């Protein structure tokens with residue numbers, strides 16, 4: 001060093017410019033170390049330390065006049081030259097894959113082996129001459145003239161090694177740019193550019209002999225790299241804004257979120273998830289199934305989840321809370337299709353909604369029950385409105401509805417329809433002699449007698465005090481006569497039970513047939529009434545059929 005200083009040196013503009021870039025890199029690296037959350041910080045700093053080394057050695061090479069001093073510092077630059085693309089590749093790989101874990105020391109050491117080996121080979125060049133050939137000499141006789149190097153096989157082997165890393169870097173960011181969209185794509189394209197400029201400068205120097213101020217232009221291209229990184233980091237805040245924003249978002253979420261790797265280990269959990277599990281630290285990398293409170297349940301859901309997004313209910317009986325778990329596969333697109341990187345579990349607390357749903361279902365069941373009661377009551381009311389309270393028989397109100405239906409059926413089926421008007425004989429006398437209550441008993445007994453002897457298609461109505469009406473679908477005069485005669489005979493043969501014992505009761509009846517004796521209810525009732533009158537007149541305890549209309553008119 002003393003000898004080199006003695007042989008002369010100068011701080012030429014290229015040297016000053018390189019030192020300025022070095023200063024900028026130091027400032028940037030310092031700024032990065034002070035950031036709270038800077039992903040891939042280690043590899044980023046190592047990358048810049050390597051480039052700093054490279055530029056420092058290049059600055060010394062440019063400043064010293066003696067050719068042997070220049071060659072010494074050119075050899076000294078090699079650890080930086082080889083480490084720069086190495087850690088550049090590591091940084092990009094971590095950045096593109098969002099790897100937040102720091103680089104292990106063993107990896108740093110392993111990746112430093114080749115740069116150290118190359119350094120040793122470069123420094124020992126005077127003995128083997130495999131790095132720079134004997135033809136390496138200053139370009140002219142001027143003091144401090146740059147050395148034009150004759151590159152040996154070890155130089156080219158190292159260049160290939162370095163270019164493999166650079167090619168890897170280009171591949172990683174180009175692919176990331178192709179697979180991403182919008183802002184992310186623009187960021188990745190910026191990385192493509194930052195990677196391409198030093199590489200192009202170096203390829204130009206090695207293959208085409210490009211030089212800047214007579215030197216390898218690569219260290220000077222770091223001025224561009226520095227400017228680009230400063231812009232990306234300080235201007236766009238690329239490295240801290242997006243990850244920090246994502247991190248803050250995850251922290252701010254009130255719902256628990258967990259990220260699980262393909263081996264079922266929790267690699268990320270937001271504060272809500274930790275709170276629910278009652279964990280604080282030491283959870284990273286632990287098995288999801290072992291997590292307290294919900295681990296086993298979530299693991300089961302995860303095992304059951306198939307392809308694509310799934311939404312599943314989860315009830316934590318211990319906490320009396322209800323959740324909905326969204327299981328989302330995290331995949332990376334590869335040439336051979338998507339590769340599973342893990343799963344994201346988004347656990348949404350739906351207790352409030354679930355309880356409301358339960359309450360709603362309860363209210364719904366209650367209103368259904370009430371509706372059933374109301375409709376039963378309605379039915380009862382209708383029954384009561386249409387039935388006679390004493391005998392339980394249909395009353396006059398239901399007669400119109402029933403008759404219209406039966407008449408329509410008779411018309412449709414072309415069948416006769418019989419009406420029989422029944423009146424108890426001397427009922428007034430019975431009432432007077434035995435009392436009204438006994439009269440009621442008789443009315444009930446007669447109603448029962450009529451009901452007991454009806455077909456399912458027939459109907460019986462109480463249409464007046466002791467007056468009943470039978471509607472007998474499908475019966476002509478003869479058949480109706482036979483039915484009424486049977487009813488009358490049976491009634492007259494047995495006494496009717498009352499509160500004072502059995503009492504003899506007889507009835508008289510008048511029959512009218514549709515369509516022979518009338519077309520509507522009124523005309524048929526009138527015809528039956530006339531026939532009943534005849535039965536009463538002719539001695540009671542009789543059944544009479546209405547006369548044909550022509551004969552009836554004559555009889556009037």
Ligand SMILES: Nc1nc2c(ncn2[C@@H]2O[C@H](COP(=O)(O)OP(=O)(O)OP(=O)(O)O)[C@@H](O)[C@H]2O)c(=O)[nH]1
Pocket residue numbers: 423424425426427428429431435436437438439440443464465466536540
């Ligand atoms: N117990 C009782 N009697 C009633 C009821 N409705 C009407 N009556 C009585 O029924 C009797 C009807 O008598 P009437 O139609 O005049 O004639 P009747 O005594 O039956 O004589 P005929 O019909 O000519 O055989 C009256 O005494 C009414 O008070 C009732 O709901 N209960």
